[in-house]
Amino acid sequence: MDFGWNDDQLARYDKTLSDVRGAFPFEDTSRATDHYRREDWLRLGKLGLLGPSVPARYGGGGLGALETARQIEALGRGCAETGLVFGASAHLFACAMPLVDFAPAALRAELLPGMCTGELIAGNAITEADAGSDVSRLAVTAQRVPGGWRLNGEKSFVSNGPLADVYLTYATTDPNAGHFGITGFVVRRGTSGLAVGGPMEKMGLAQCPAGTVRFDDCFVPDAQLLGEPGQGAAIFQHSMGWERACLFAGYVGLMDRLVDQCVEHARSRRQFGRRLTAFQAVSHRIAEMKLRTESARLLLYRACWEMDQGRPATLSVALSKLAVSEGALSSALDAVRIFGGRGYQRADRIEAALRDTVPSVLFSGTSDIQREIITRELGI
Structure with missing residues (x-):
């Protein structure tokens, strides 16, 4: 392992830190308890901080995990709105990276460029009222129907949820298969049967809104499946590797x-x-x-x-x-x-x-x- 950074890497960190401090002045406490705005998100996209680990062909920075972490480190140091930092990181690591690695090519091309620029906000819908640490027994179900799946149930504590344009969610497709009975889906806001709740009152991370997302016979076509049926738990754990490290x-x-x-x-x-x-x-x-x-x-x-x-x-x-x-x-x-x-x-x-x-x-x-x-x- 090399414990040093080369000149380009040092310059990238310094520039990111300077740009973030300019974009989100520490002295500005006017929005300390307010949710971020679309213009904040677009500003992060312009700074390249919504997709540093996304391949360049989709508009990202094409960086590895270590250099990506260094950029997020600069963001966290320069921006005192930690809820915004968290929301952007959840968007990138829990949503964009699973799309990069598991989504069909057409879906990647459709969503990732907008997620990198900030035109799209993504929310990871995994947590449920009775499924926090144990995600092998999800109450949200997905039933096979011609051409796709019908989702039913409710997710809670979806970070970015109230403002998100796209949701990565996980549902039980085989209740008898444990971890192998979970499947991942991509759902666009506005899909029939999808109901997005308002923001929760939280102790911290005030700038990042979190809320519920409910599915009532919500149809998701096969083209919006993440990976293969039953692969959802593995996909989620893959995203947690990125999140637990880089976020x-x-x-x-x-x-x-x-x-x-x-x-x-x-x-x-x-x-x-x-x-x-x-x-x-x-x-x-x-x-x-x-x-x-x-x-x-x-x-x-x-x-x-x-x-x-x-x-x-x-x-x-x-x-x-x-x-x-x-x-x-x-x-x-x-x-x-x-x-x-x-x-x-x-x-x-x-x-x-x-x-x-x-x-x-x-x-x-x-x-x-x-x-x-x-x-x-x-x-x-």
């Missing part, structure tokens, strides 16, 4: 930003006639934040590198996801403590970082699920 690069960027903010605050803030840097309770806390950030970054880079090398990356991805999510949550809480009462206010976005990191230990497989994967990979 969480945005949280590494957030951790970088928190360290930067805490260092600046500790240098400028004075208490008892001394700078905060003079108090070990503060400086050592920042040192721990930096340790978590760099440890998580290295684990994430290794996971992405293994993906690029075509190596089995299940263990590395689980370790990376666990380290980043738990580290980001701990560092956000430390940042609130370092900023004190000011950290509880919205102006510095410290309290927002705390709220935005809480769900990171839940989605894409909870921390306990990652520990289960790790122990299984160790043969325990």
Whole structure:
């Protein structure tokens, strides 16, 4: 593994970071609790951040997992609207990448260019009221009919759902086959029998709307099938490899930003006639934040590198996801403590970082699920 970046890669990161900061100024807190707008999405598309891992022939950047993660890391560091960062990453890794690898050629050509430019927003519809960590028993069903399938049931917590133009969803096609009875589908907004719910009230990731999607005898033609019938669970796990690695690069960027903010605050803030840097309770806390950030970054880079090398990356991805999510949550809480009462206010976005990191230990497989994967990979 090469621990260095070449000049082009360094320049790409710096440009992305600069462009993101210009497009989404940190000082602009007017939309801190508002959902993103279409113009925000198109701006991300113009910056090339909705499809860095999508092949260039579909309008993407054609980058591998490691370089893609580096771009998402810059996005997470430069954009304090973490809900927007999350929504864009879910759109790319849970939706675009399954299309790249499993959709029919005509469907890829139809959807991927618009998903890269920002003309289309995608939502991943997998979670159900009674199917969170266990996705082998989906209540949404798909019944074979001439020319396609009829879907029935409801998905919950679909990120980007209320605004999405296209949904990747998974349904039970054979209830007796367990993981081999799940099939993936692509459904366009406006399809007869598809009902999209409004945005939920959430603790964090405020800029990314999430809601329900219901199917009532919703017909999906065979041309919009992902892979083969029964391949849905494998396709979903494939997308989770991308999501658990590359999406969480945005949280590494957030951790970088928190360290930067805490260092600046500790240098400028004075208490008892001394700078905060003079108090070990503060400086050592920042040192721990930096340790978590760099440890998580290295684990994430290794996971992405293994993906690029075509190596089995299940263990590395689980370790990376666990380290980043738990580290980001701990560092956000430390940042609130370092900023004190000011950290509880919205102006510095410290309290927002705390709220935005809480769900990171839940989605894409909870921390306990990652520990289960790790122990299984160790043969325990």
